[in-house]
Amino acid sequence: MSTEQSRRTPPTLEEVAAAAGVSRSTVSRVVNGSSRVSPEVLASVTAAIDDLRYIPNRAARSLANRQTMAIALVVPEETTRFFGDPYFASIVHGITRVLEPSDYVLTLQLASPSGPSEKTVRYLLGGNVDGALVVSHHSGDEFLSRLSNSMPVVFGGRPLGNQRDRYFVDVDNVAAAAMGTRYLIDLGRTRIASISGAPDMPAGIDRADGWLRSMKEAGLATDLLAHGDFSMASGARCMRELLDRAPDLDAVFVASDLMAAGAVSVLRERRRTIPADVAVVGFDDSPAATSGEVELTTVHQPSVEMGEAMAHMLLGLLRGEEQERVNIMQTRMVVRASA
């Protein structure tokens, strides 16, 4: 028996037409579900299609009607971070959930935080996708902002820079972080530190601002701020730094659950009991909040729903419908064991 694999060229519209004894146009109508076709013709064409296992060629279709039926998922992050943070998993989950029943497919574009590669740019601009979903956005890549000039784009999280004409779904990070911090204040804590996220991302900046706001309102010292980058390792590093600087701290507001997990392990390593000695509040309410050593009290943001909202927004745009440019979703405290 031969190990060669026979690969025949797939059947075309033309062949189906011949088999069914009609014209290409008619087959095309059937394939695209046009109502204007007689029952018997429809039957014979359908039979021919099944028979030949005909599947329309996308390239040809795209060329003819200028639609690719593909959506780009642009991720301006290193692979490790993208896969390492459950927050992204939730977003993507939401996106795929709404795209699944649609006719669109998702293509993955892993870019780097500093900006997409030449190849990615060409891909995005080369008419390969009808629209794009950008999850996470760092300052410094103007390209993604300009991308909106070429096709509908929806951002996950407020994009940096010029925001008019930008579509995005987000939460009110300042208010949410202020809420998380206030929770600690209401607990009676007074030496409250914070570990912030990447300083080149809106979520990083805004959550730090929220902490600052609540601290000031309560008349508490705002010296204990350490800058992380949303990774677990950075959470651990910042916690060490803060503990060294202020052994007396009694609480910490952390801008992501993943960083909080890192912080928690350092706290335990340093023999602080949680929450008695140090109370910890995280952010996201991602799986990372409940899979660590201590169940995290955290600020919940509806990540899956945010992914769904992004996809819905883009689908609407693709249908040519008017859309609200901004969708700010609700957050809430989820109280568990860490505070």
Added chain:
Amino acid sequence: MSTEQSRRTPPTLEEVAAAAGVSRSTVSRVVNGSSRVSPEVLASVTAAIDDLRYIPNRAARSLANRQTMAIALVVPEETTRFFGDPYFASIVHGITRVLEPSDYVLTLQLASPSGPSEKTVRYLLGGNVDGALVVSHHSGDEFLSRLSNSMPVVFGGRPLGNQRDRYFVDVDNVAAAAMGTRYLIDLGRTRIASISGAPDMPAGIDRADGWLRSMKEAGLATDLLAHGDFSMASGARCMRELLDRAPDLDAVFVASDLMAAGAVSVLRERRRTIPADVAVVGFDDSPAATSGEVELTTVHQPSVEMGEAMAHMLLGLLRGEEQERVNIMQTRMVVRASA
């Protein structure tokens, strides 16, 4: 100022040709780097290309030369598992690393373990990709196996079912698991349990076999086997079950680090010290091995390199080169704190 975004149709070969005062063929030659073109013409064409910001239309190109320059990454897993297990992150990391400098783009197809959706099938068979990379494979989806009849396909992990003509990269899971188990035996442990992976996946089956083999060779009882599914939750569940059944167990070989992390948290919850009371050996040596409560001693498999190997194999196939059908990579013990 209008909020409408002006989207002009992108320039075509034709327009570039007009701008440069040559024919379409000549521009095509320049774009595709043909040597047969005079320096001055090349210069003017290049100028026109830059000038108009010309980017070739992929659909048209695909239609003309029957190549899409796209590769499908097929993931027969639920989104949560795909994103939840760092093992996949490493594989994808390796894949993207070698595809990055190539001309191919990656499209993501999240299927379900029981088989891809109608849409995914049509996508894969509709001439949208030149080849496919399948990471993880469950029994029950014959489609993926048949996919090899339509295009080059490389599997991550030995595919189930008929394997001739199948290309894949893997490790020797039986031998690797036997090694991990033997390590525990050599430590002097005698009541060694095992938590296996999904029973419908080769990796799940083979690693259980490896444990069995070493146990039998050592003349130890093989009654302590619990069936997990590679998730952390299942690791915890199995550990509880095993502990209930055999409170005297003194070691456990777990088929993945993520499950081992789940097992570890249960062991600590039950006041077993690790490794004194119970030694734990994991599998993968993924980030999950070092990000938990206890640094895991584990069987290392070169996940990133496996991803790279998969991509290289597929690229070779796409170039029409002969390839070894099977690439079995090396594993080794990595000793840390858990055993």
Added chain:
DNA sequence: TTGTAGGCGTTATCAG
């Protein structure tokens, strides 16, 4: 070295 012409598989516009 360069241009001409035909074709890739579909859709869309018109007649009939």
Added chain:
DNA sequence: CTGATAACGCCTACAA
């Protein structure tokens, strides 16, 4: 309701 007949943007013999 159905069938020609042009596009769609690019590649590739083939001819000049």
